Amino acid sequence: MERDTITVKDLSIAYDEKPVVWHANMSLKPNSRTAIVGPNGAGKSTLIKGIMGLIKPISGEINIEDKPLKDALKNVAYVPQKGEVNWDFPATVLDVVLMGRYVHKGWFKRTNKKDTEIAMDALKIMKMEAFKDRQISELSGGQRQRVFLARAICHDADIYIMDEPLQGIDITTEKLIIDTMKNLQKEGKTFLVVHHNLDTVEDYFDHVIIVNKTILSSGTIEDVWNQENINQAYYEKSVRE
Numbered sequence: 001m002e003r004d005t006i007t008v009k010d011l012s013i014a015y016d017e018k019p020v021v022w023h024a025n026m027s028l029k030p031n032s033r034t035a036i037v038g039p040n041g042a043g044k045s046t047l048i049k050g051i052m053g054l055i056k057p058i059s060g061e062i063n064i065e066d067k068p069l070k071d072a073l074k075n076v077a078y079v080p081q082k083g084e085v086n087w088d089f090p091a092t093v094l095d096v097v098l099m100g101r102y103v104h105k106g107w108f109k110r111t112n113k114k115d116t117e118i119a120m121d122a123l124k125i126m127k128m129e130a131f132k133d134r135q136i137s138e139l140s141g142g143q144r145q146r147v148f149l150a151r152a153i154c155h156d157a158d159i160y161i162m163d164e165p166l167q168g169i170d171i172t173t174e175k176l177i178i179d180t181m182k183n184l185q186k187e188g189k190t191f192l193v194v195h196h197n198l199d200t201v202e203d204y205f206d207h208v209i210i211v212n213k214t215i216l217s218s219g220t221i222e223d224v225w226n227q228e229n230i231n232q233a234y235y236e237k238s239v240r241e
Ligand SMILES: Nc1ncnc2c1ncn2[C@@H]1O[C@H](COP(=O)(O)OP(=O)(O)OP(=O)(O)O)[C@@H](O)[C@H]1O
Pocket: 015, 016, 020, 038, 039, 040, 041, 042, 043, 044, 045, 046, 047
């Protein structure tokens, strides 16, 4: 049987000692496109930040490809929410995409011609090559999201964890991101994506994790994506509130 890419066991995460994710259990199927859905404040971002080692859990275990977390995370491209980044920082689009290469080189080594070629290929996939010398402060929201995706592609990780990549973008960019995700899946990549639009879950993803303070259900779209499970997350009052 194929090994799960990421497994989370009994994970609880708190801010200021107040738990917001309780006893979460999940596994990410290799080569899947997995959506994380749940209402506002359900703990979706917190869960993926916990997996990325950006917040220390209060208890539980995270296993990524059976490797120590520090090494395992080199194989994970993380796309944070747009709002979590300082876009006024003086950097060009190409500078930001090239950051995807540092994981392979270490922060203190200069990037070379090959790295620039890889970055330009990623920008081409996201149809942003004409913007390579543009300051990131001068991009629209959708263009910023494309640059983020290009940086993740440049990283060339096997696992992509993305926090609301479709937030505030137009339908053209949305289609480009989804098509890119499907193409990369064909190359063997795995996706874990926080997603809000319940109407597109079935079209865009093949697995789903439904969250509200804990993981309420997870599995294939066929097994899990039904009204009962959606109601449980969105319309029933959480037992923990
Ligand atoms: N840095 C923080 N400090 C304290 N509480 C926080 C912090 N970040 C998030 N929270 C709280 O943790 C809970 C879960 O937040 P989180 O951002 O993980 O939810 P989410 O499901 O991603 O929500 P949304 O769909 O609104 O983005 C919320 O009640 C939120 O107010």
